[in-house]
Amino acid sequence: MNALDVLRERGFVYQVSDEEGLRQAFEGQVTAYCGYDPTDDSLTVGNLLTIMLLAHLQRLGHRPIALVGGGTGMIGDPSDKLAARPLLSVAQIDANVANFKRQLARYLDFEGGRALLVNNADWLRPLGLIEFLRDIGRHFSINAMLDLEFVRTRLASQAGLTYLEFSYILLQAYDYLELYRRYGCTLQVGGSDQWANILAGADLIRRLEGGRAYALVTPLITTASGRKLSKSEGTAVYLDPRKTSPYEYYQFWINTEDADVERYLALYTFLPMEEVRRLGRLQGAELRHAKEVLAWEATALTHGPAAADRAREASRAVFRGEAGPLDAVPAVPVPRDEIAAGIPLVDLLVRAGLVESKRMARPRIQQGAVTVNQERVTDDRLVVDERFLKDGGILVGMGKRFRRVVAA
Structure with missing residues (x-):
């Protein structure tokens, strides 16, 4: 099955820039990337959708690049933000990058170059302003940028939009160009709010290199009741066990709403789709088993099977009164x-x-x-x-x- 069909079957695909072109590209090996800005010291469940997308691509024989934004993180992506992010020091950003590397290694196999971990600080921090404006800035239309939804929203708000944030789209496009030149990367993936930024990068590659590059964005994942997936009780759910313990992480997944179980099994585990559909058909009390499978699989990926076992035992001890390690509870x-x-x-x-x-x-x-x-x-x-x-x-x-x- 073509990788695009696999991704669509599992629910990863919201929009593709050139579906037939990408489908044809997937007949060979594709190098695909997604960027993660280190504006916090841990990735969250909100980042997990694109991480799993890259991991599925790797399992299908393609080469993922996880790009950590040691350069762009000094600005912060304004695409889905109502106000400017607080600026971090270079030391804070570099420390966050190191944490991201450990967390991403739980999902991607970096051995032997099968996946790459790249830091855009390598080319953005030494970049000269005049050179960048002359070679890159001249390919961007202010008229088109002013028409972007996040720009219009921010300009209409009291917070406004700084030039620093306004320039982010140029830097992200330049990342795509650099990855194309260095690693032959022809696919960028991201959330649906990244659509314009990714298209800008693909267009820059076409203009400067005459190459074909593609964009694929994922849907916004919310619960059946409309709550943003990455939050639990209003608090972010982190991949770092020091911020969200394995037990709390397991509880986040086991508390999935009934209507979301099959969808989350497809997106956040590597279970075959036949098994996903079988579990998704369970009803009533049997659905609890499907939720336990989802919670265990997701926790094992992030924290390892042993931590997932202890979290499951503790959960059963708390909610069913079974014997179990209550010391796993925070x-x-x-x-x-x-x-x-x-x-x-x-x-x-x-x-x-x-x-x-x-x-x-x-x-x-x-x-x-x-x-x-x-x-x-x-x-x-x-x-x-x-x-x-x-x-x-x-x-x-x-x-x-x-x-x-x-x-x-």
Whole structure:
């Protein structure tokens, strides 16, 4: 099956610049890239769609390039932002790049050049301004750039748009040109908000090199209820276990809405489509099994099979009462003498990070949304002390989120 058909079957394809041309290119080996700006110290689930796309291409015999933006990260892509990103120091950006490299290696095989990890700082940081404006800037029309949706949105906003951000599209196009020249890269992939930027790069390659280059963008992934996939309870879900633990990562996936299970199995695992469709047909109580498969497969890819096993066992211990490693649940250390003296439950919920304030905690307790050691609590005046300790900890939960308060 042609790679384009595989990607479309699994749900990766939203728009392609030249479908027949790309289909023909996929008959041979294609070098494809996606860029990741290191404006944070970890990639998130929001980046995972294009990472999985590159990983599928590699499994189909093509060569992916993961481009980390040590150069463009000094600006930050404004395409889907309502205000300018905070500027990071070069040292911060380089540290973030190092983290990205470790995370991407969980999905892509970089051995023997089968995949490449490239940093655009190699060509952007030494780039001379006059040379860049003369050789690259003259190929871009201000009229066309002003018509871009993100530009019109930002110009109409109070925040406005800086020249620094306005120039981002030129730098991204130049990246595509450099990757074409250095590695023969002829396909750039990205989210649907990147469509104009990618087309600009393909056009630059045509103008300067006379080459054919392609654009492929993925759909915006939201849940069936319209929530952005990369968020959980309003908080970003990171690929770095120091920011989102394997247990929390597993819980993010197992809490997938019923209507999304088959779609996410196709996008975020390597399971064959026959198995994806079989799991997607499950109904009622059996659908829980499909969600467990999704959660385990996704967690094993990001954190390894052993971490996925522990997360699954902990999840079953918390939600089913089975024996399991509760120490996999994120822990909050509290001095033992404080526990002995007694801590109001409303204070404990705040300290555990399950709620922002005591004022917000009280109605949640009264509504029955809070549990202590898996027992529902409705008394907002409850004081938690050492009587609640089990195996050195107290399991506190709100909704589907749990923390283990550990006596320090």
